[in-house]
Amino acid sequence: MTDTTMDSVSTLFRPGTSDKEIEAAALKAIAARKRTVLFWQVTILVAIVAIWEIGARTGFIDPFFYASPSAIGSRLYEWATEGTTEGSLWYNLGVTMEEALIGFFTGSIAGIVVGVGLGQNKLLSDILSVYIKAINSIPRVVLAPIFIMIMGLGLASKVALAFIMVFFVVFANAFQGVREADRDMIANARILGASDWKVTREVIIPSAMSWIFASLHVSFSFAIIGAIVGEFVGARYGIGQLISIAKGTFDAAGMFAAIVLVMVVTLVAEYLMTLVENRLAKWRPQQSLDTH
């Protein structure tokens, strides 16, 4: 990415062009490129929405099944202003977020702790690896009915599902991250005088951190999946419940509206997570920073 911008700038300059001019031109080229990217991003979105809307109005796309952007928009507006059949939209969104966030935080903390612990204990991880593989091979969503049976329709069953979805992803990454920690770096810390705990805290965890963060990005959407699937299977409130009701009444616009809502929430969470990661990982060479 940066290479191409460099290339496009460094091409034709007359001899005698000052560094300032070259830099100014480079900045201009970078800004121009950013604008081009943004322009096409917006254009594609507008085009898709427009085609969808026009298709729905002309009958080319069946609005009964596929709704239309305007119908989705007005449904969202209606939900936001008048509330849904299950009470206020914000309350429902809040329920889902609460389930997802609790599951996400507990799941990732447990995943990190267990991953880092087992990663450092070869014997224990050899013994447990077969069970971990076995449990990991269960498709997580099949646990939803069981959790609901055990813990009921409320918060706990959804949190449990979100937790289990997040836990294994984070655990696997933390474990691998610990295993990949540089031998020399650990030896160096030990010789410099670090205790076992200091080695774990100051060498092993930081070096596993980029692995862990990679998993946190996916696992937030996993937490949302866990919460929503839990709500599908049985709940009184929540976005999943809204989708489920919309399905029951053949309300395509309602289903799409819920999807849009979840999409926005997940994107915001992803953005926040990238901010946090960039702060924590300021020591890394700048390459993964511009994910947007």
Added chain:
Amino acid sequence: MSDRQTAPAPAPAIELINITRRFVSPTGKSLTAIRDFNMTVERGEFVAVVGPTGCGKSTTLNLVTGLAKPSAGEVRLMGAPVNGIDPRVGFAFQKDALFPWKNVIENVMAGPLFRGRTKAEAEKMAKDWLARVGLSKFLHHYPHQLSGGMRKRVSLAQTFINEPEILLMDEPFSALDVQTRTVMHEELLKLWAERQASVVFVTHDLEEAVALADKVYVLTAGPATVKSVYTIDLPRPRVVSEIRYEQGFIDYCKTIWEDLRQEVETSYRRASEAA
């Protein structure tokens, strides 16, 4: 040679007595890395160890740190047997083992902090050492922002800040370009002269060994054992960039190389037979 205070023999800094070190693979095959190995490093002495690649040079250093234990024989530091990691030991690694998530000063502060100094003390010491290696302007840079030579200097400061009495170096400069390496040799000798630590410097570069050391140990092709020991009687302080043109230096290199070459050839022959 520098005038060391060889008063009625305090125990040598390092003694390796009849050391054997075997590795056993998970399939049960054993490999002897070093066998019947004897080495003595006096206090304040600079010893270089040369030998063919893969002969077990690094293994000897690991035994001295206490990170590895000998299968037979005894390792003694300052007259006492090694038991775990010794706080008097410093280690310079081949590739740099800096912590990439810590900036320069935090990396150098790591040692004192690990050893229970306060933050203020550690910071003061770190600044002092970074000034000595000429990096005062780079305190808040991260390792990836530095050149290879600068990173090496940070590593040296990181190691020296603990004021090790015994300094083990495992081909520390092999990844550097020739000019930088010469500069680093000068800095190492300067720091060593100030501190009078006992040094074991493992390298595959014979000229480097002769230029720096008081004694050069030549090891045999694996399993490593000491083939011969040469005392390098070149005057100190030495200027590494110029010493290589002196006749004495050239003679030492020639003699030792003759000795070393047979081992290198043996090592290559075995490698090609194994392939």
